[in-house]
Amino acid sequence: MKRFLPLMVTFFIGIIVISSEFIPHKPFSSINAGLENWFLIISGFAILLGQISLIKVNSNKVYIKAENWQYYLIGLISFGVMVLCGILWGTQDANGILGSHVDLSKWLGSKPFVYLFDNVYQHLSSTMFALLAFFIASAAYRAFIMRSFESNLLMIAAVVVMLGRTTIGTSFTAWLPQGWRFLHLPDVANFVMNYPTNAAQRAIMISAALGIVGSSLRILLGIERSYLGGGD
Amino acid sequence: MSTPKTSKPIDRRYIFLILLIGVALPLIFPLGFKSEVSDISRQVYQLIENTPENSIMLMSFDYDPATNTELQPMAKAIIEHAFRRNHKIIAVALWPQGVQMADQAFEYILEKYPDKKYGIDYVNMGFKTGGMVTIQAMGRNIKDVLPKDTKNTPFEEIELLRNVRNYKQIAYVISLSAGDPGLKQYVMAAHDMYKVKVSGGTTAVSTPGFIPYINDQNQLYGLLGGLKGAAEYESMIKVKGTATSGMDAQSVAHILIILFIVMGNIRAFKDKNQKA
Amino acid sequence: MSQFMTTFGIWLGAFFTISIFSFLYKDNPFYKLAEQIFVGLSAGYWFIYTIYSILIPNLFGKILSDFNSNIMLLIPALLGMMMLIRLIPKLEWISRYPIALVIGTSAGISMLRYTQSDVLSQVAATMINPLGMNTIGEKIGSFILIIGTVCVIMYFYFSRKQEGILGATSKFGIWFLMISFGASFGYTVMARISLLIGRLQFLLGDWLHIIKP
Amino acid sequence: MNVNKIITNLISLLLVLPFSLNAVSAFVAKDHPSDDGRAIDLAWNVPDEFTSVTIEKLDSTETWFALTKTASTVSDYVDNDGIEPGLNSQYRLIAKNPANGDSLMLSTQITSRAQWFNYKKSPLLFLLLLLSGAVIYYILSARRGKELFIRRINGLESMDEAVGRATEKGKPILFVPGIGDLDDIQTIAGLTILSQLAYKAATYNADLIVPVSKSMVLSTAREIVKEAYLKAGRPDAFNPDCVFYLTDDQFGYVAGIDGIMVREQPAANFFLGTFYAESLILAETGFGTGAMQTAGTAQPHQLPFFVVTCDYTLIGEELFAASAYLSKEPNQLGSLKGQDFGKLFIVLLIIIGSIMEMSGIHWLKNILMFE
CATH class of the missing domain: 3.40.50 (Rossmann fold)
Known part of the structure; x- marks a missing residue:
């Protein structure tokens, strides 16, 4: 029973969602938007579960003095500080329970929550993102090796597109006369992007969508049910 | 699908170090690579260059600090060009953090043009939610959509806006956009419905998606695409800004990456010979 | 005092920027510190964000301002609480209902959305007339587009051995995949380098004032 | 395939019918098809001599306000502002010819309704049913013990x-x-x-x-x-x-x-x-x-x-x-086989569609791009 009823819920909700797509009449017309809003609310409540897991795992590490426990303590403190700042003085657009506290904001230049966001969070986030510049270089060094016909295609396409989008690449072929324009690197790069690349991406999308339809159907029919866990 | 690894790769950290130096040096000592100006960037320049003096333009800041590198230099260059042509600028933002991006850009340009006055030559009307709906509503009445500026001065008391009612008084719209809402919505609402001239700039990643709008119906008057577009604009208005040095760094990085690929192949070739 | 806090903010930013970059050399105490602060701070940020930007406007605000017309919202609120009951191990099974609802909705919506935008629209976009294109390049390209799409779809055909015609088309499909992977990689390089330039402009400009920001 | 053609042809025919009103000079309001009753289609056809056409609507305070102003004498307009299912809306058309001072006024009214089926989405429904049908069919046949092969991944x-x-x-x-x-x-x-x-x-x-x-x-x-x-x-x-x-x-x-x-x-x-x-x-x-x-x-x-x-x-x-x-469970393998059937169908659709486009027949593509 503990598994059967939820499976019925999944099935019926799925059927309702699919049929309301085709029924413009009330009340079906607003069901799907409503359910998406429900999802936001349910996951909004659920976020607490994550926070509790984070606190539990980290404080456990601090408690048993696991390796690097000091850092996990700092993680816990950062979490607490951010939550407190948000609850007490609010965010950019919303006031916290202590109001907006103008003096404090004036001294910091912005609300504490926003100050932390701008000066710590944002820098951490964009630096983490910027690591990609390095990794893309090391991946290129290692991966684009002429080894087989397939890997040659991979490498040539990458180099052509890369060159075609830079100033230097453009100047390689700038001397070619107008009649040979189709050999200009930027044009070759565009050709590669517009046709073969587009074809492959399109096919990936189409077949993945079929996979999604198949998986969704298996879920609705209760064939794929591992997400519900065990029990009877 | 599988990709076999090659044997004993050299320490990646050399690659990281070379790339870091290769990108940092041109930022400090700009090389000034000549960048060939593309047609679509030139169209943006010509739109501003050919619009009569004292025209009013609407400039929309639809991005946040994450795409600062690519879009902020465009903002600075376009503001500078517009100031030179004595155009008046109404700044708005469809993204919340666009407001501060606008403030920073004006602050920077004012150092060069100290005689430009707030409220007369430019004004910042702040952030507006709603995207497409907001843009459409401005076609009927701008004052309803933007009742106050960021300093809480009412619309009626702002000198620049005295004769502005809707898009009819706006010579052109520039949107610098990192996604939705942004340039696309301006094309669909401001141009397609109210026939205002729309132009702007986007990140390199989303540039290809906008090219179809640059057509014989002029849905879009040219486009600045990524750092390259910004650098091209700087070269057209003869300013050496962060995009120009950024583009130098970009070019060096590209050469380096291609060199890395060549080196990788040489090493793989040697490995193979040793084994044979 | 505000001036001091602004400068302090820039130093904070620079410190964390360098700490993250130091990971490229190797794992070290600075990275560990930045990492844990990042995890903690961002978890806190999303928690607060969820309360102020999702739960208050979509649920509490609506219920408090107009209870009668938003009475339906009590259902997701109840389901949300049922999720939280997981914390009591014996009652874990109760959370299966909200999960079942969420997954049923997702499955239904995904079937619709993906069939519409990734199958129907893409198939329609591939039905083109290459002969009607303007230039030779576009004509050849359009043929490649149709053939390539078909071949790559056939690469994903699972229920038969890849030999004969299927073998040939899926081999072709792999070539298209390879070209597309290479090209997308090359295409992204520029955008990723911009990110690094942005960081260096912050360090060299806003922080060290070596270059004009 | 044949069934598909017949169905899609029928649907397109149904949709085109209400709009074939070019013959007479008229001003017609029609409920917007396949929607939730929040839009009304207006179409008009007045003699060429008129140079300006204004469409007006009666609002809740019993005053006429202009919806649109145009120079085209044969055109249409979709009103989707403030329409509710079951609500009666009144419209009038005023055409003017400043050269000779002629003017013409036509009026019409309509009550919008919400529909129970969205015909515009029938290709989507058809494809969904086909794919789901194929998946379910192969799952059932796998359950009956049919051996299904799966290539190496x-x-x-x-x-x-x-x-x-x-x-x-x-x-x-x-x-x-x-x-x-x-x-x-x-x-x-x-x-x-x-x-x-x-x-x-x-x-x-x-x-x-x-x-x-x-x-x-x-x-x-x-x-x-x-x-x-x-x-x-x-x-x-x-x-x-x-x-x-x-x-x-x-x-x-x-x-x-x-x-x-x-x-x-x-x-x-x-x-x-x-x-x-x-x-x-x-x-x-x-x-x-x-x-x-x-x-x-x-x-x-x-x-x-x-x-x-x-x-x-x-x-x-x-x-x-x-x-x-x-x-390697039969239920799962069966659904994979169903997806493969979908692939074959789509490949065929692409090839047929492209050949049709090349020969100047566009209805298939148009139906798929309905929305």
Whole structure:
């Protein structure tokens, strides 16, 4: 029973969602938007579960003095500080329970929550993102090796597109006369992007969508049910 | 699908170090690579260059600090060009953090043009939610959509806006956009419905998606695409800004990456010979 | 005092920027510190964000301002609480209902959305007339587009051995995949380098004032 | 195919009929078809001599206001402002000819209705029914004992190897389900593979680390791993804290996982689910630690990075085929066969559609692009 009823819920909700797509009449017309809003609310409540897991795992590490426990303590403190700042003085657009506290904001230049966001969070986030510049270089060094016909295609396409989008690449072929324009690197790069690349991406999308339809159907029919866990 | 690894790769950290130096040096000592100006960037320049003096333009800041590198230099260059042509600028933002991006850009340009006055030559009307709906509503009445500026001065008391009612008084719209809402919505609402001239700039990643709008119906008057577009604009208005040095760094990085690929192949070739 | 806090903010930013970059050399105490602060701070940020930007406007605000017309919202609120009951191990099974609802909705919506935008629209976009294109390049390209799409779809055909015609088309499909992977990689390089330039402009400009920001 | 043609032809015919009113000079209001009763179609046809046409509507205060002003004498307009199902709306058309002072006024009224079926979406319904029908048909025939073949999927052969390595080295296995939430089927597909992986890990006594970034995924993943350990007969070995939450933030999550990778040195990494820009950061860091890496996602833009840095990559649909491949269960294999039927149908559709376009026949493409 503990598994059967939820499976019925999944099935019926799925059927309702699919049929309301085709029924413009009330009340079906607003069901799907409503359910998406429900999802936001349910996951909004659920976020607490994550926070509790984070606190539990980290404080456990601090408690048993696991390796690097000091850092996990700092993680816990950062979490607490951010939550407190948000609850007490609010965010950019919303006031916290202590109001907006103008003096404090004036001294910091912005609300504490926003100050932390701008000066710590944002820098951490964009630096983490910027690591990609390095990794893309090391991946290129290692991966684009002429080894087989397939890997040659991979490498040539990458180099052509890369060159075609830079100033230097453009100047390689700038001397070619107008009649040979189709050999200009930027044009070759565009050709590669517009046709073969587009074809492959399109096919990936189409077949993945079929996979999604198949998986969704298996879920609705209760064939794929591992997400519900065990029990009877 | 599988990709076999090659044997004993050299320490990646050399690659990281070379790339870091290769990108940092041109930022400090700009090389000034000549960048060939593309047609679509030139169209943006010509739109501003050919619009009569004292025209009013609407400039929309639809991005946040994450795409600062690519879009902020465009903002600075376009503001500078517009100031030179004595155009008046109404700044708005469809993204919340666009407001501060606008403030920073004006602050920077004012150092060069100290005689430009707030409220007369430019004004910042702040952030507006709603995207497409907001843009459409401005076609009927701008004052309803933007009742106050960021300093809480009412619309009626702002000198620049005295004769502005809707898009009819706006010579052109520039949107610098990192996604939705942004340039696309301006094309669909401001141009397609109210026939205002729309132009702007986007990140390199989303540039290809906008090219179809640059057509014989002029849905879009040219486009600045990524750092390259910004650098091209700087070269057209003869300013050496962060995009120009950024583009130098970009070019060096590209050469380096291609060199890395060549080196990788040489090493793989040697490995193979040793084994044979 | 505000001036001091602004400068302090820039130093904070620079410190964390360098700490993250130091990971490229190797794992070290600075990275560990930045990492844990990042995890903690961002978890806190999303928690607060969820309360102020999702739960208050979509649920509490609506219920408090107009209870009668938003009475339906009590259902997701109840389901949300049922999720939280997981914390009591014996009652874990109760959370299966909200999960079942969420997954049923997702499955239904995904079937619709993906069939519409990734199958129907893409198939329609591939039905083109290459002969009607303007230039030779576009004509050849359009043929490649149709053939390539078909071949790559056939690469994903699972229920038969890849030999004969299927073998040939899926081999072709792999070539298209390879070209597309290479090209997308090359295409992204520029955008990723911009990110690094942005960081260096912050360090060299806003922080060290070596270059004009 | 024939049935498809007939149905689509019929539908297109039905839709075109109401608009064939070009013959007489008129002003007609019609309920907008296939909608929720919030729009009205207006169409008019007045003699060429008139140079301006104004369409006006009577509002709730009994005053006429202009909806649109145009110079075209044969045109149409969709009014979707403030229309409610069951509400009566009155319109009038005023045409003027300033040259001779002629003017013409026509009026009309209509009550809009909400419809019970959206014809515009019939291609979608048809395709959904066809695909679902094929999947269900093959599932049933597989249940009746029909042998179904499935080709080798490289990425999935790695699982035994990964577990073997982890056991041998005494190092854990890292599983990353991506930054998608439970509303994304890719995440669910990833979690299905997790259940098989956890079963193997439990059987061979290898440790599993599963950091997640969404709370709902946390609950689900934990259930799945627990169930797998139970199935493997080792419920006592299950440690609920091996599945844990880091942060909802994209890059915060990556920073945390990078730390785990360099400190725990997992023997094998699995990245299966929805990935965005973080794909390459994860895969390159993992490569640096020497782990054996398997990735899978349906995000076309991230696949290149996984393909060049990981040992095995599940591309697009392969991710969704994984559970069938691993379980070899007839139900699952049947649905895969159904998807393959869908592929054949689509390939045929593309080829036929393109040939039709080349011969100047456009209705098939038009029907598909209806919306």
